[in-house]
Amino acid sequence: MRKFCWLFILFTHTVFAQSAFEINQKLGRGVNMGNMFEAPSEDAWGNPFRDDYFQRIAALGFEHVRIPVTWDIPSRAMQNPPYTLEAAFLQRIKLVLDQARSAGLMAILNMHHHDRLFEAPDESKARFLSQWRQISDYFQDYDHDLLFEVLNEPHGNLTPEKWNDFFRAALAVIRDKNPERTVLIGVAEYGGLSGLPKLEIPEDDHLILSIHYYEPFAFTHQGAEWAEGSSQWLGTLWENTDREQDQVKKQFQYAQNFAQTYNLPVHIGEFGAYYKADSDSRVRWTNFLARWFEQQGFSWAYWEFSAGFGFFDPGTNRYNEALVNALLHNPMPEPVKTVTETVYESNFSQDNHGWGLQVSGSAQATLKRTADGLELTVDKSSPEAWHVQLSRGNIPLKKGKQYLVTFEGQAAAQASISSYTGMTRSPWSSYSGFSSFTLEPVKQSFDYLFLMNDEADPAARIVFDAGSSVTSMTFHSIRIAEIVTDKEVVLSLPKAEKVSLFPNPGHKLVRFSGIPEDARAELINLKGETVRNLSTEEIRKGSFSTKGIPAGYYFLRFNDQAIRLVIL
16 A cells, blocks of 8 residues: 555656746736835835735736845844854745745746845855845745746856855755755846856756847947936837838847757846837837747737836726737737848958958957958957957948948857957947847858947948857858838829828827828838728828838829838
């Protein structure tokens, strides 16, 4: 009888144990409870937790919550041995987790803002591991719908190499009492895609890869008070163009390959756009990412519920319905076709075509032209990637225009680089923000978009910071083009000088004047395709609804004339 019971327990455990992929699928769509428990005190940042929040979140249709917690502050944890966590604070977090579970929500519990660990990791390692031993022991009896995330956005002196070591050590501590609990492994260098090539994955069957995504940074953080220079980014739009969508897909290609190699499910632990961004652009960006992440099989947690990136206003108890719909209800949006005009295109057949190499600090590197393009070899890397810079000036940029930078490249071994377009003089500011890329042994195409918010610069420069990896890299082609949004020549039609559209950009209802009542009128896209024909009644009234028409650039054509219209 005893042998039968043992076999039955083993059988039921085998049947009902859930893999990391199954757990990740159950996580599905989530939201971060930001600016609450990672604040120095629960109400320090004006966004305290409320007991009705999880019922609200579950009712909307979310399936999990991510709960960022700062444990390592004196009011919550002893700073000297034995590093005891405050019992009252542990009980408070337990109450919050219990409320999440009562609402039917899975929960991710993390460690956030361990500032001393980022400044002095070796000195802080014992405290960090002790804290995780206490957290994991305290919550060991929870079921598998509670997940642990070891550390949010490792950075600073907690280098990628150190982070690999620290994660293994913390995982071993957690596994002592939580042998099968799913644990999220984040990425060094602030949790984004750029640090992924340096991440080492321990042998463990219950891990989920966690990635944070805030690209383009100049869009998602425009006007953010803590981001230096962000006021210059105000007005940056995200228009759901084919190029913007392609940029996301290309940036994630390495991560998808990485996850497949290590058989890891992927969780997007944070993504969001600050409230100072154009509201329609926020909706378009959020809508595309939420649907695209789901198409890839990623779970995700939006940053965040009720503060600067959020969709709920605690003061009025009202939702930003457009953002909620973008996250949970809107289908995948069709991209807007991009039309471009070349500003600069490389030609390496004769010489370096104006590209030069600047090496500084402790780095060592050389540049030469080959039959395949420009070959940059880094013989000695540097902690500062900009110590090896490939750049070219004399790029004319116009104020208020949007630009697309594209390049083809590869490397002998995986290499992380970043690129930007900016000033050729002090203070050497970036106009574009900084975009990170991973070069691999196979040739790939990369791109990034930016809006020129600064004054016109007739001699800007394109820069590649490449000093962080010892390898050789080849740049096959480099191009910058202006995004064209009002080229009537696409249609080969004269402009309708006497016709007015208002509002333009338009939303929901567009009115017009100057079109004869007996005219035939149609709305066409930039490819010249008819989107819809206006009815006789609409022409007579001088207005039409844009319901069901994707946001983008169009022309209202009638009697072989056309006038440009932007639909939001």
